[in-house]
Amino acid sequence: MPAHALSLVATDLDGTLLRNDDSLSARTRAALALAVAAGATHVVATGRPVPQVVPVLRGLGHRGFAVCGQGAQLYDAEAGRIVWSVTLDREVAEVALGKVEAEVGAVHAAVNQDGADGLMLMEPGFTVTHPTLSGVRAPHRDALWARPLTKVLMRHPELGEDELAAAARAVVGELVTVTMAGPGAVELQPLGITKATALARAAALLGVGPEATLAFGDMPNDIPMFLWSGHGVAMANAHQELKAVADEITESNEEDGVAVVLERLYGAAGERHTDVVSQPRPRARTGGARS
Secondary structure (H helix, E strand, O other): OHHHHOOEEEEEHHHHHOOOOOOOOOOHHHHHHHHOOOOEEEEOOOOOOHHHHHHHHHHHHOOOOEEEHHOOOOEEOOOOOEEEOOOOOOHHHHHHHHHHHHHHOOOEEEEOOOOOOOOOOEEEOOOOOOOOOEEEEEEHHHHHOOOOOEEEEEEOOOOOHHHHHHHHHHHHOOEEEEEEEOHHHHHEEOOOOHHHHHHHHHHHEEEEEEEEEEEEEEHHHHHHHHHHHOOEEEOOOHHHHHOOOOOHHHHHOOHHHHHHHHHHHHHHHHOOOOOOEEOOOOOOOOOOOOO
């Protein structure tokens, strides 16, 4: 696909744009600048809520839109404000969590509160595995529902994230959107809300259509974004479910896979890195029409 046809570049953060220590390599930073110089607009698309994204955006020097909270928030880094958001009804969240526990047994839960000052509030037993993320400990579960929230996070003491996500979809898939976004945790979001929801809003504000969007990701929460975008690129370290719907698989986040593709599409810089070549793949679309 010629670069001139792709005027919006949407990148996930963890496991995609960033290396495992949350750093952005010099090569990837230069490749993003190359794409912008060629006329593309960069939009960040992450599961992290706004308060956990803002420091990262500052470090990246990102001044555009950021899809946050798995698509429940759209943040304008230039203006420093949330331009659109949707919350998860707290009664629905509590009922959904109870139904999941009735199916799989007790889980440890946390919530991301809505707003630019929202906390990650964790009940006893919930742990954060990401090295640069942290939350505030709640005294008990009832405290999780004290304020509007964007999503619920669940960890099971025995089940893996794929098994927990499948069980949750079976019992609460008609109440909430169930998302698997990374190791350990499964998330419950407002019904119908995905990264594609807020990305479509950002694209509309920028005057860009899905066919002109290039998306990068690594986890199943990126599937809706890939199905909406014109060209989806999965990292080598991506989950198999995402690879199955990708147009292309590039190198891992530790090997500058985003840069590999951007260099090839937006400039001659890729000629200096002939040791790594990403391979386009036919995509098997799932779920019917694009949403």
